[in-house]
Amino acid sequence: MLSKQESIDLRGKLIGESCQLFFRKNPLKIVRANAQYMYDEKDDAYLDCINNVAHVGHCHPAVVKAGCDQMSVLNTNNRFLHDNILLCAQKILSTLPENLSVCYFVNSGSEANDLALRLAQIHTGNKDVIALEHAYHGHLTSLIDISHYKFDLPGGVGRKDHVHVAPIPDTYRGKHRDSNKSEEELGSMYAEEVRAICNKIQEKGKGVCAFIAESLISCGGQVIPPNQYFNEVYDAVRASGGVCIADEVQVGFGRIGKHWWAFQQYDVYPDIVTMGKPMGNGHPVACVVTTKEISESFNKTGVEYFNTYGGNPVSCAIANAVFDTIETENLRENAVVVGEYLLDNCQILSRKHKVIGDVRGVGLFVGIDLVKDRETREPNPKCAKFVHQRMREEHILITIDGPHSNIIKFKPPMVFTKENVDAVMSTLDRVFKEYREKSELFEVNTTRMPGYVTDGKSTKEHRPIKALLERSNIKSI
Amino acid sequence: MLSKQESIDLRGKLIGESCQLFFRKNPLKIVRANAQYMYDEKDDAYLDCINNVAHVGHCHPAVVKAGCDQMSVLNTNNRFLHDNILLCAQKILSTLPENLSVCYFVNSGSEANDLALRLAQIHTGNKDVIALEHAYHGHLTSLIDISHYKFDLPGGVGRKDHVHVAPIPDTYRGKHRDSNKSEEELGSMYAEEVRAICNKIQEKGKGVCAFIAESLISCGGQVIPPNQYFNEVYDAVRASGGVCIADEVQVGFGRIGKHWWAFQQYDVYPDIVTMGKPMGNGHPVACVVTTKEISESFNKTGVEYFNTYGGNPVSCAIANAVFDTIETENLRENAVVVGEYLLDNCQILSRKHKVIGDVRGVGLFVGIDLVKDRETREPNPKCAKFVHQRMREEHILITIDGPHSNIIKFKPPMVFTKENVDAVMSTLDRVFKEYREKSELFEVNTTRMPGYVTDGKSTKEHRPIKALLERSNIKSI
Numbered sequence: 042m043l044s045k046q047e048s049i050d051l052r053g054k055l056i057g058e059s060c061q062l063f064f065r066k067n068p069l070k071i072v073r074a075n076a077q078y079m080y081d082e083k084d085d086a087y088l089d090c091i092n093n094v095a096h097v098g099h100c101h102p103a104v105v106k107a108g109c110d111q112m113s114v115l116n117t118n119n120r121f122l123h124d125n126i127l128l129c130a131q132k133i134l135s136t137l138p139e140n141l142s143v144c145y146f147v148n149s150g151s152e153a154n155d156l157a158l159r160l161a162q163i164h165t166g167n168k169d170v171i172a173l174e175h176a177y178h179g180h181l182t183s184l185i186d187i188s189h190y191k192f193d194l195p196g197g198v199g200r201k202d203h204v205h206v207a208p209i210p211d212t213y214r215g216k217h218r219d220s221n222k223s224e225e226e227l228g229s230m231y232a233e234e235v236r237a238i239c240n241k242i243q244e245k246g247k248g249v250c251a252f253i254a255e256s257l258i259s260c261g262g263q264v265i266p267p268n269q270y271f272n273e274v275y276d277a278v279r280a281s282g283g284v285c286i287a288d289e290v291q292v293g294f295g296r297i298g299k300h301w302w303a304f305q306q307y308d309v310y311p312d313i314v315t316m317g318k319p320m321g322n323g324h325p326v327a328c329v330v331t332t333k334e335i336s337e338s339f340n341k342t343g344v345e346y347f348n349t350y351g352g353n354p355v356s357c358a359i360a361n362a363v364f365d366t367i368e369t370e371n372l373r374e375n376a377v378v379v380g381e382y383l384l385d386n387c388q389i390l391s392r393k394h395k396v397i398g399d400v401r402g403v404g405l406f407v408g409i410d411l412v413k414d415r416e417t418r419e420p421n422p423k424c425a426k427f428v429h430q431r432m433r434e435e436h437i438l439i440t441i442d443g444p445h446s447n448i449i450k451f452k453p454p455m456v457f458t459k460e461n462v463d464a465v466m467s468t469l470d471r472v473f474k475e476y477r478e479k480s481e482l483f484e485v486n487t488t489r490m491p492g493y494v495t496d497g498k499s500t501k502e503h504r505p506i507k508a509l510l511e512r513s514n515i516k517s518i
Numbered sequence: 519m520l521s522k523q524e525s526i527d528l529r530g531k532l533i534g535e536s537c538q539l540f541f542r543k544n545p546l547k548i549v550r551a552n553a554q555y556m557y558d559e560k561d562d563a564y565l566d567c568i569n570n571v572a573h574v575g576h577c578h579p580a581v582v583k584a585g586c587d588q589m590s591v592l593n594t595n596n597r598f599l600h601d602n603i604l605l606c607a608q609k610i611l612s613t614l615p616e617n618l619s620v621c622y623f624v625n626s627g628s629e630a631n632d633l634a635l636r637l638a639q640i641h642t643g644n645k646d647v648i649a650l651e652h653a654y655h656g657h658l659t660s661l662i663d664i665s666h667y668k669f670d671l672p673g674g675v676g677r678k679d680h681v682h683v684a685p686i687p688d689t690y691r692g693k694h695r696d697s698n699k700s701e702e703e704l705g706s707m708y709a710e711e712v713r714a715i716c717n718k719i720q721e722k723g724k725g726v727c728a729f730i731a732e733s734l735i736s737c738g739g740q741v742i743p744p745n746q747y748f749n750e751v752y753d754a755v756r757a758s759g760g761v762c763i764a765d766e767v768q769v770g771f772g773r774i775g776k777h778w779w780a781f782q783q784y785d786v787y788p789d790i791v792t793m794g795k796p797m798g799n800g801h802p803v804a805c806v807v808t809t810k811e812i813s814e815s816f817n818k819t820g821v822e823y824f825n826t827y828g829g830n831p832v833s834c835a836i837a838n839a840v841f842d843t844i845e846t847e848n849l850r851e852n853a854v855v856v857g858e859y860l861l862d863n864c865q866i867l868s869r870k871h872k873v874i875g876d877v878r879g880v881g882l883f884v885g886i887d888l889v890k891d892r893e894t895r896e897p898n899p900k901c902a903k904f905v906h907q908r909m910r911e912e913h914i915l916i917t918i919d920g921p922h923s924n925i926i927k928f929k930p931p932m933v934f935t936k937e938n939v940d941a942v943m944s945t946l947d948r949v950f951k952e953y954r955e956k957s958e959l960f961e962v963n964t965t966r967m968p969g970y971v972t973d974g975k976s977t978k979e980h981r982p983i984k985a986l987l988e989r990s991n992i993k994s995i
Binding site for chain 2: 043340341349
């Protein structure tokens with residue numbers, strides 16, 4: 042094995058510097074992993090709160106076995122018939138509304154989103170795409186073009202004419218956040234923004250191609266879109282000739298617990314769903330699911346589609362094992378129970394640490410929004426950076442995201458336990474305290490957390506923080 | 519296991535109809551494979567002459583073991599340090615010219631070509647891309663745009679303004695094919711076409727972004743570009759501000775035998791090389807290699823690159839095992855010896871069957887060009903279709919490609935043997951005879967095969983057919 046320093050030196054020399062590396066100044070060398078734990082070159086364990094790709098746990102034996110068994114028998118392209126791709130398609134479709142009935146297998150969430158856009162263009166004959174502020178949909182050229190998170194960076198490619206950016210439906214720090222409004226009212230207000238874009242496109246004599254959004258917004262800062270939002274957006278987009286794409290690459294496969302797919306909590310019916318990351322528990326496999334009509338539009342072009350590895354027997358054996366493991370180990374139920382416990386505890390923590398402006402999430406998709414001031418909600422990236430670094434020193438891996446780099450993200454493997462939550466919370470508590478003492482800028486106070494989540498008007502289960510506040514009667518410290 | 523009919527029915531229902539399926543009317547159900555053999559649901563064996571992805575042989579035990587061993591230990595993204603990606607980069611770079619020194623790992627040849635174009639755009643600040651007639655570079659939007667093979671189909675998206683199509687440098691049936699010219703002269707004539715495009719772009723006040731071509735042209739019809747072509751093209755492109763991309767996705771990893779990469783036989787130095795398919799022997803892994811300068815241009819944008827699975831420990835363990843196997847089993851030497859034997863035998867066959875217009879290839883990349891008439895070189899897709907179907911009935915898998923669907927393609931696993939060649943040739947001989955009898959259109963004659971390959975002016979080893987003719991003294995039958 043290379044020494045850590047040799048690894049650092051070689052990486053600097055051989056691998057494109059643009060390639061992301063966690064803790065660049067002192068990166069982690071991880072040599073093995075199991076379930077929700079990763080181990081470095083000294084065999085020191087780290088609690089993994091971030092690898093949503095290792096969905097059913099790192100190196101899950103059932104998934105490894107399925108992959109290995111198939112690798113030794115056959116791994117070729119799907120220009121030949123094979124059972125695995127069909128069983129995988131059946132499993133996927135069994136979790137989706139009936140109208141979503143046709144699968145295309147690919148290698149990555151990026152390939153899936155690229156194909157989704159291509160299908161939308163072919164089906165609608167339109168080009169104009171509406172995506173969200175701070176959205177990220179993948180690393181390919183066509184996706185960088187629609188990903189505000191990337192194209193709007195100082196060195197980014199800028200916005201192309203066919204791309205339209207709608208405000209992120211973030212009721213905590215977005216454009217519309219009036220705490221006197223209900224969640225549904227705010228949802229409508231954000232949807233109205235999309236409708237206005239649709240109108241503008243139509244005024245130019247064009248139609249909409251697609252609206253694409255993650256069902257829960259990850260890189261944008263663990264944002265849970267309000268009720269009513271997608272419902273009205275989908276109506277507006279369809280009325281303008283467009284199709285609706287739900288990007289479930291990061292948030293699908295039961296992460297939210299109650300449903301297989303995050304869009305399902307909103308009672309909407311996308312025309313195209315893309316899925317990836319957790320699908321192969323680390324193995325490159327992804328999928329686009331769409332309607333018979335859209336699939337037929339593609340077929341009518343006469344242009345065949347071929348993806349060398351997409352849906353090969355090994356990829357599908359692995360995806361099938363991931364599905365089975367989610368079911369046999371009741372991981373969706375675990376996401377509900379542990380996710381709620383995580384939210385509860387973040388909420389408890391927020392009573393102690395004024396630097397926590399908001400806590401939000403559903404299932405094992407949770408964010409803590411750090412602020413300098415609860416009233417102004419000014420983001421606190423400095424604290425986030427401190428926490429990120431200190432948690433790593435405490436052998437707990439979290440990430441920081443959002444446009445202001447102030448959101449602590451939790452998206453752990455689905456085998457995460459209450460004990461893991463306890464460990465994270467007690468450490469976070471200590472680290473926040475350190476930060477407060479270090480910065481000498483914070484005072485404990487009992488100011489009510491701002492935001493509509495406490496306005497008593499929302500009742501949807503997908504905002505557990507609401508339920509939590511009602512249930513817990515936690516007194517401010 | 520599903521019955522074959524159930525598989526057909528389910529596939530029709532669940533998987534996008536646009537997805538390619540071999541022998542659509544009666545597809546093959548393949549359930550296992552080993553080395554150069556594939557087995558159907560009845561355990562009937564098929565000799566595999568087409569799966570270049572299963573490079574070191576289907577289910578090679580060393581590759582399977584490397585993948586399985588790593589899968590059970592760690593499979594996570596490369597935001598953590600890991601040895602496998604570094605060892606893989608070292609291996610790749612050791613096979614390339616020194617100027618190519620930085621790697622980006624991705625999941626597929628398509629992802630690689632997309633990133634290559636993005637790097638070229640960022641580095642040059644230009645947009646105009648020159649690609650070849652009938653070229654195919656991948657299934658992503660950005661690649662369909664530059665792939666004449668796809669965008670120019672009746673239902674295709676058409677040519678975008680930034681895309682320029684240069685004539686395919688096919689000296690047998692391309693624009694320039696004067697048999698009185700030397701290979702080098704024809705190479706220059708084809709290069710002149712690219713120079714003219716560069717000039718046109720510059721006349722509009724713009725610069726060239728990139729010239730992209732496969733080093734041997736696969737889907738375009740197993741075409742071996744003539745000497746001098748790439749040398750002059752690269753000069754012209756660079757003089758116009760562009761970079762040169764060698765697409766080695768289908769033809770790299772030692773397939774040509776003498777060199778690791780097909781461009782190396784031309785003594786040119788690309789700025790970017792993309793590699794994929796054979797790299798993982800079926801596992802999704804691919805790579806972009808470029809210069810320090812281009813990599814630095816990307817880094818200077820400040821936009822980070824992240825590819826969820828690209829270069830993960832399993833993908834790289836597998837790629838490393840593929841490299842090792844090529845070396846330990848002398849598969850490049852095998853490609854030279856068996857490839858030459860294959861070409862020799864195709865040549866012998868051509869003396870018997872007038873329907874063979876041209877035989878060309880290098881290493882285990884070989885094509886047989888079928889014609890209705892040797893003088894006019896009119897393509898014969900009907901014969902190709904017949905041969906394709908009959909060979910399948912004889913349990914030998916070949917493919918047909920080229921813009922006229924008249925080229926028999928050989929790109930077998932690198933473990934292909936002389937005995938396999940014998941089996942293919944005797945069967946082909948029989949099948950061609952059947953076709954002749956069936957069509958009653960052909961007569962045996964001894965007309966000299968047309969084309970510059972027999973003009974005695976070319977001496978380069980990468981056109982073994984030339985050497986063959988000199989060496990074999992095969993008499994026409």
